Amino acid sequence: QTKSLEEVFEAKIARDEKIEPKDWMPEKYRKTHIRQISQHAHSEIVGMLPEGNWITRAPSLRRKVALLAKVQDEAGHGLYLYSACETLGISREEMYEQLHSGKAKYSSIFNYPTLTWADMGAIGWLVDGAAIINQVPLCNTSFGPYARAMVRVCKEESFHQRQGYEIMMTLCNGTQEQKEMAQDALNRWWWPSLMMLGPTDDESTHTEQSMKWKLKRKTNDELRQQFIDQTVPQADILGLTIPDADLKYNNDTGHYDFGEIDWEEFWQVVKGHGMCNKERISARKNAWENGKWVRDAAVAYAEKQAEKQAV
Ligand code: FAQ
Secondary structure: OOOOHHHHHHHHHHOOOOEOOOOOOOHHHHHHHHHHHHHHHHHHHHOHHHHHOOHHHOOOHHHHHHHHHHHHHHHHHHHHHHHHHHOOOOOHHHHHHHHHHOOOOOOHHHHOOOOOOHHHHHHHHHHHHHHHHHHOHHHHOOEHHHHHHHHHHHHHHHHHHHHHHHHHHHHHOOOHHHHHHHHHHHHHHHHHHHHHOOOOHHHOOOHHHHHHOOOOOOOHHHHHHHHHHHHHHHHHHHOOOOOOOOOEEEOOOOEEEOOOOOHHHHHHHHHHHOOOHHHHHHHHHHHHHHOHHHHHHHHHHHHHHHHHHHO
16 A cells, blocks of 8 residues: 555654755644744844944954854855755745845844943843754754754854853953843843743743654753753852742752743743844845845846856
């Protein structure tokens, strides 16, 4: 008896084999991958803006070089991810259009402002730290191009995380004022970093199906707990206090218990009402519009070359 396409697909998933772009896949599998991969790509690109804000004001040449490299890496991640997403049959123009019109989301975390240099430390430490926790399982995701992109992205994220932690370390070993700056940055970035990993499992619309398809390998709550367990000892080393009075190691579970996350704030930011949502989208739209002449010139050049070859 011949197997149906659906059975072949399901069997591949069960065997932990990769699904490749030309393989048959259920339409919903394709759609949810386009949704997650494109939103991931948009997050990388919009995520350049908060740190880009500090490149010209980095406190030394060495810091500037490192930050510049990090922000460029994020552009690279965005481009791999857009390419991976294109293999599912959506064009890059369509993805940009979805970002600019507000149809596609990008990570809530990038709608918070970067007020001091210590924010560069906190973002690398916490935001890239949370990103690694989220992305390491994605190296094993079922869609081949996404999984392969994640391998390199994770290597780079780990440099970003160290870069951020080192900034925090330097500030914490500095003057009283520098240490206060570091604490203030932790206070402002802690809760948004926990929110970044998505709503709780019982509020998460996609987790159940995405776990079945092995798109997600861990749930939002599992990742959040892992992030907290990993990060609390790092804050201790810095001598900083995590802004959560309910945070406490639980001997029975072997994990940290933590306080209530303000989900109202999360959904407000996701719906576009965060501190920087308007600024971020308008920066991306302006970049797109101001880059039009470059795209036009590239197309005109390509056409001219093609004509020459045809002769
Ligand atoms: N922000 O059912 P779920 C980085 C939406 S790392 C905004 O749980 P899912 C590196 C969600 O889309 C940041 N929206 O969804 C970097 C859905 O709405 P939809 C990016 C959020 O997909 C560092 C609804 O809520 N990383 O950029 C957020 O199963 C420093 C229900 O949620 C990734 O994208 C949020 N935080 O799980 C760059 C990783 N959370 O789509 C620069 C890949 C949820 O139906 C500087 N993505 N929503 O309209 C994932 O792992 C997943 O998509 C989750 C969400 C875990 C983010």
